[in-house]
Amino acid sequence: MRRLAGWLSDLRVAIVLLLLIALASAVGTGIPQGDPPASYVEAYGDTPWLGLLNGEQVLQLQLDHVYSSGWFLALLAWLGLALILCSWRRQWPALQAARRWIDYRTPRQLSKLAIAESRPCPDPAASLERLRAVLSARGWQLQPGDQRLAARKGVAGRVGPLLVHTGMVLLMLGAVWGALAGNRLERFLAPERSLDLLARNGDNQLTITLQNFQVERDTAGRPEQFRSDLLLEGPGERLEREISVNHPLRHRGITIYQADWSLAAIDLQIGGSPVLQLPLQTFPQLGDQVWGIVLPTRPDGTAPVLLSLESEQGPVQVFGENGERIALLRPGGPAEEVRGLPLRVASVLPASGLLLKRDPGVPLVYLGFAVTLLGGGLSLVATRQLWAIADDGQLHVGGLCNRNLAAFAQELPGLLAEAQQG
Template sequence: MNTAAPSLGRWGQFGRLLAWISDLRVAIGLLLVIAIASGIGTLVPQKEDGALYHRVFDGKPWLGLLNGDAILRLQLDHVYSSSWFLALLAWLGLALILCSWRRQWPALQAALRWIDYRSPRQLSKLTLAETLESPDPRAELTALQTLLAVRGWQLQPAEGRLAARKGVLGRVGPLLVHTGLVVLMVGAAWGALAGQRLERYLAPGRELELLSRRGDSQLTVALADFRVERDPAGRPEQFRSQLELSDGKGASLGAYEISVNHPLRFRGLTMYQADWSLAAIGVQLGKSPILELPLQPFPQLGEQVWGIVLPTRPDGSEPVLLTASNEQGPITVYSAEAQVIGSLSPGGPAVDIQGLPLRVASVLPASGLLLKRDPGVPLVYAGFAIALAGGSLSLVATRQLWAVAEPERGRLHVGGLCNRNLTAFARELPQLLAELRSTPQQG
């Protein structure tokens, strides 16, 4: 007995631990923490280069507390794939599984078992109970059985008594909700751990080669054309990219168009039209051939401003800055003293800039492509579907009814229970009995 007591104590502690993990209050707390973490993931830029967090948050810490080092150390730069966020999902999933195992599954099993009330005294203790005076209780019991069968109730008749139920499927709802949430979290964790994400800017005529984990070419994405559709005021309304796909051997896999809110899904890979930029500018200096030069962003001049510094003398002196905010122009020219000294139009004539004829032949826009491979998406969708189905079934009220005939006293005793919307069932039961009493009179 001395050796058994510590063992029983350990099992008791383990049982208390399981009860605490599956406690509803703990699950609600976890949901709140996960919701707050998801909000942080929305507010803090995700999966950017580490230098960006130092540049943005070192001078002005986030919430006045977290600088770039703290954000990187706490894994706030990749919240949804961080170890602590995945641990929260695992904890919540375990809590739901334990709750389903300890509570929902036994509740479903209990709901599927028929309860046989044999005496009027048992029925009198139910939430809803009625007693009908009847010259022939057994005949009325048979009539009640027929009436309930017509209305779709499940029946279990016995000698002198009847058990009936309706809406038992609603008891499956909570279990399905838990199952759906667990499947959803498994899909989210799988996508975070095994998913791939790549964001690139491509200019027309350029291509992007996607490699497998072993370094083999899997897919080549070439940008055939890119268009920015603008409103009459010149504001961007839609971006469209014409893509040409080919396999690792160069065989064509077809041409496709993507635009904002209209991605392409191909062999488990989703390609989004995410953004746009200016890639290059074609300039002609004097009588030189047209030079295609890359543009770079200048955030200090505006949110969407690209530019390039060009020398105007053979020795590299007297440079000028050419800037543009869209592919249509105009191209603004700044001197080394940051003074505006000219304006050029793409495809327009040359303009004298500090004694040098300068012409802009074209401005080449680039398409911002976001490529994502998320193997957990089917599970996430399946989890949503299961949870929604379970939530819908949870709205179905489970009603139970029992009747016992007492011929020696000329009485029919009827009682009922309902797990939700008891008020509606309390109105339905007298109507049911009134219809039962009117049936023989009509016959």
Template sequence: MAMLKRLAAWLSDLRLAIVLLLLIALSSAVGTAIPQGDPPVSYIDAYATSPWLGLLHGEEVLRLQLDHVYSSGWFLALLAWLGLALILCSWRRQWPALVAARRWIDYRTTRQLSKLAIAESQACPDPSQGLTQLETVLRASGWEVQRKSQRLAARRGAIGRVGPLLVHTGLVLLMLGAAWGALAGNRLERFLAPGRSLDLLDRDGSSQLTITLDRFAIDRDPAGRTEQFRSALKLQGPNQSLDVEISVNHPLRHRGITIYQADWSLATISLQIGRSPVLELPLQTYPELGDQIWGLVLPTRPDGTEPVFLSLDSEQGPATVFDADGQQIARLQPGGPAAEVKGLPMRVDSVLPASGLLLKRDPGVPLVYLGFAVLLVGGGLSLVATRQLWAIATDGTLSVGGLCNRNLAAFANELPQLVQQVVAASADPGQRHQQG
């Protein structure tokens, strides 16, 4: 039993909680710095020649579960450890403090009052009347008063003791919601071209929701820089249909699913070569050429020889054409005139952009929101000072003592003024008549 008490005392130690919070914050920073949820081969390739922070290659990143920090076993263990520490702290300290604040303590002698943090004694011609006057003043100021013969006890702000309990409860709810979301949540990233659809299936394999991209627009500034992406979506499910627009920082939350406007890409290019019909050809990314470079390799002869490479960096064009030696041979503006490429007229009719959608299902979100709400309420209540006051009337003396858990200096200045006011009022017959 003694060992369990020592273990509980160690687990609920404030210094340990601070260390755990620092470790969780550091782990979250690592999860922000390292891309999360990518295929394992991407980490091996990314950190093959330049290790992360000069220390970790891709294999070490995968071994330490840094590719999925927030759902890793060690991160969830840190959250569980911190949650246990908060629960034990609430049980061993905050709950007894609340119970003590709600319990009336009866001090019977002036010697007991003199041992309190704040104590004051004043000569009073009529101590009984002074005690009655003190009770009246305290009740008018919102104090709870328990009056007994020749003494009283009063308290105010006992609800402030609930604040730390609510703060701990809110933090535990936050961690439960985060852990639940990391373990049971789903994440899906897809690029959709206008007119294309994405089906979300339930566990039985039937369609739960169909997401169709009606329109996708990219807002640009006069210099051509991207400012905003907008997607007009149509959601269809059993007995429901919804038309909505999403953009960056303005996601859609629908039946437990959050749809974010995450990125954009180029889907297809429509070309006319010679007298051919307009051909819609898919584009692909070329990371080795740049972050946002799309293109395709196109043969110019029926036998597949003399290929050219078309590249674009936006849906506005132009499409730059290179030969097999990497020499630029033409620039084609979407919707513009044709240009000769390898002896053939080539024209770009249009370029179709694609919307990058990020879909998240996080069952822990309600718990996270509830945890934030409880945390805010608890933080506000924690600012309320809990004050306790006792007074004893003896022969010719009114003795008052008090305790306060917050801003003790202000209470120490306020209490003597209160006693002097009460003594002066009890000594004034007119004031006694007015109070009666």
């Protein structure tokens, strides 16, 4: 059992696990997560991912949901167990040893330490007392004895590795909790449309209404920023908030992200008819961001034309059955005759792509980050130990340090010189 625990807590095993988790995270970033299974079969059917995996293999290896897959959670559990065992077998005993006073009684014992020095003194007892005063003034903890002295400083540095391991375990627990108990919902909303979120008992928990949506573009017409004005209504509350890319909204455990944009509908006036609002659909065969609608120009439904556009600003291109462009319409512009039928585009209605996430593990993840950062800072603190013995006209001094021993070796002669001059 001890051999197994030693292997599990080995640093090399932990490094391999970290590399595997990093590689898995890279795969999860490269492959879209949470899409319908059919989309992977279609996307990687003719062109396998990285030339290695087709859609069926992606699904079999659970690469469509890496962060909640069984093998990824097993890696996290293994790494967490390794950190706990390492803390229990190594870091905790090191902290206990640093807190335990060691009483060296003879100069011979001090001579075996990493740093050792002996200096002749007319009055070793007085020099020892002055050294005690110097160390006390510099914040050292002291344990005086009969003609000897033990001192230590920076014991908090031994707590650092324990806190780092604790923080990483908290991070992984938060990630696992979020992957297993979290929820994710992505919807496109047009202005004045609402989305109802229900509680587990079926009651209406929150209603999200899109009041306004704006697409900010550069001088070349490329999207730069998306902004959504939201109205949140729930039991006893009514809030108005704005979200944009990289500026989400967090409310009652739900995070609302501005994730994407789309075109929802087009307002058309056909001849002398009132303005009709017709839904738009995507045409991926024409491009990544092309929306349109097929519209018949005869009462019997024949002679259809395709109206396509790439942004809410237009223009709206009109194509005939043979793919030839026959008209170009501007939103808000005048009507154009299309096969004897006057068509006017009054406006185009954009839709905001909202991503809603409920991740109960977020507070634990933040706590893990804080504990890890605190532990990393404390780990930089060097733990120093010093012993001094006054004996036969000499002051014998020895010391240990777990970090930057050279600096401690340079500091020690200064401490002794100050003690002797005092």
